[in-house]
Every structure is written in structure tokens, then in C-alpha cells.
Amino acid sequence: MPADKQPIPSVWARPRPKREQPALSRDRIVSEAIQLLDTEGIEALSMRSLGTRLGAGATSLYRHVANKDELIELVVDEVYGEMRVPDAGDPAHWRAAVTDAARSLRSMVLRHPWIVSVLGQVGLAYLGPNLMRQSERLLALFQAAGFAPGEADQAMKALIAYVIGMTTSEAAYLSMLARSGQNEQDWLESLRPAAEQAARDHPLVRHGYTEQLVKEPAQIREETFDYGVERILDGLETRLSPKAATR
Structure with missing residues (x-):
């Protein structure tokens, strides 16, 4: 590659590693990352936290995924596979x-x-x-x-x-x-007095809100x-x- 050209920063633009450690494959990394995201949210995702969950150091993860951005690409594509x-x-x-x-x-x-x-x-x-x-x-x-x-x-x-x-x-x-x-019903019930007060002087909004209560x-x-x-x-x-x- 010419010195003035940089590699495209995407997991889909470079070859997948030909050899993977059986205990730590890219598929396993992605699966564990999705579980972490589903339970703890995006703020909890880092290569270090993921490595800890997998019982591996961050360095081991980098053999399969170059960085967190590539990991995000992988998990997004994985969950798109659930679409029918x-x-x-x-x-x-x-x-x-x-x-x-x-x-x-x-x-x-x-x-x-x-x-x-x-x-x-x-x-x-x-x-x-x-x-x-x-x-x-x-x-x-x-x-x-x-x-x-x-x-x-x-x-x-x-x-x-x-x-x-x-x-x-x-x-x-x-x-x-x-x-x-809280569940959704309880949350909306707790907000009802404030919502009714806010809509008091707006009859069209109030009508729609009242219809939705049932x-x-x-x-x-x-x-x-x-x-x-x-x-x-x-x-x-x-x-x-x-x-x-x-x-």
C-alpha cells in the first residue's frame, strides 16, 4: 500500500484472520459483547471490560478485532441478522x-x-x-x-x-x-396529573390524551x-x- 494511503477503518474492509484461537473466536467475542450491551448498555462496553468477561486480556481481543469501532460494526451486523x-x-x-x-x-x-x-x-x-x-x-x-x-x-x-x-x-x-x-402503566399513571395540567389550555391535545387513556x-x-x-x-x-x- 502506498505510504500516502491509509487503510479503510472498517472490519469489513480487511481480511478476516485466517487462524483463530479455538477458545476465543471472533464469533464468541461478538456474542459476549452483545450480552454486555443488552444488560449494561453502551457505556459499559470497552475492550478491557469485554476481555474481563471473556477471561482474556484486551491484547488477546485485538488479535480478532482491531479496535472498539470494529467491534461496534460487528455487533450491529450481528443483531441485524435477527431481522426477518x-x-x-x-x-x-x-x-x-x-x-x-x-x-x-x-x-x-x-x-x-x-x-x-x-x-x-x-x-x-x-x-x-x-x-x-x-x-x-x-x-x-x-x-x-x-x-x-x-x-x-x-x-x-x-x-x-x-x-x-x-x-x-x-x-x-x-x-x-x-x-x-417502573412498568409503563405505573409510570404513565404517575405522570397523569402533570400531563392533564399541561394540556389544560390546549383542547386538541387534551382530547387526544383523553382518548389514549383507555x-x-x-x-x-x-x-x-x-x-x-x-x-x-x-x-x-x-x-x-x-x-x-x-x-
Whole structure:
């Protein structure tokens, strides 16, 4: 490599080590890192803390993962493997399939809420094998529906942007609840007097708030998410020819 060129700082841009110590593989490092993140959060993750959990020194980890940034790339791609994207089958059912994929992505983020705080620092995440596979399957759904390849890519990105945007705030809210030690219903009940006072002089807000009191909080979050997905798909469907725009 020429002296004036620096290596691309991504785990996906360099060869995987050909030989790994049986007791400390990259897969084991990633699995343990995800467990640490799920239980203690992103603030607790360091090469030293991970090495301690694995019973190995940080130096041993560096044989498999160059630095913490590479580790983040690996764990993000690993959890993207949990996402489920249906096969591209009957074009008439493309909306249901895309909706299922969007819900699966939301569920993945809510299982691993720390992911929303690292999505801006994952380098070449799109080169990861799981994210690449999920992108391929989503693109197949949109193309089967009748979108041209270029617009299928734009449609996929619009959907993912919506899901990540919605689940970022939802994951932060649920993480706050977890730290409080209260369940969602109890938390909202404790906030009710303050919320009613704040909405007293705002009748439209007060009406919406009153209507939501009769529903389970989780149901409200799911309905809000699904409403956004449906409206995005409504807009995308107008881009299809009348023949292809079947549900």
C-alpha cells in the first residue's frame, strides 16, 4: 500500500484472520459483547471490560478485532441478522410483506436499544453480511411489487429511515423506563396529573390524551408505528402503475 494511503477503518474492509484461537473466536467475542450491551448498555462496553468477561486480556481481543469501532460494526451486523424479511412472493401481497419486515426491524431495535446510539458510528455497516442480505431481500420485495431497481432502493431507504427514526425515540423511552424500575402503566399513571395540567389550555391535545387513556401503552405505540408504515406505503403505492398497485 502506498505510504500516502491509509487503510479503510472498517472490519469489513480487511481480511478476516485466517487462524483463530479455538477458545476465543471472533464469533464468541461478538456474542459476549452483545450480552454486555443488552444488560449494561453502551457505556459499559470497552475492550478491557469485554476481555474481563471473556477471561482474556484486551491484547488477546485485538488479535480478532482491531479496535472498539470494529467491534461496534460487528455487533450491529450481528443483531441485524435477527431481522426477518419475507420472501418476495405474490406481488399482490407486497405491502403485507414489507410491513412484516418493518415490524421485525422495530422489534430488533427494541430488543437491543443500545443500537440507536451507535448507528452513526458504524463505518461501513452496509458491507456487513447480515445487513447486505437483509437489503437484498427488501429490494426483492420492492422490485417484485413493480418498482424499478433504482426506485426500489430509494423506497427501501425511506422505509428504513422511518423505522429507525421512530424506534430511536421509542427505545430511549423504554430505556428510561427500565432505569426507573417502573412498568409503563405505573409510570404513565404517575405522570397523569402533570400531563392533564399541561394540556389544560390546549383542547386538541387534551382530547387526544383523553382518548389514549383507555388503551394499553404498548398498543398505542404499536398503532402509532403501524400508522406511519401504512402512510409511507400509501405514498409509495402511488408510484406504481394501476396494474401493479394491488394490495
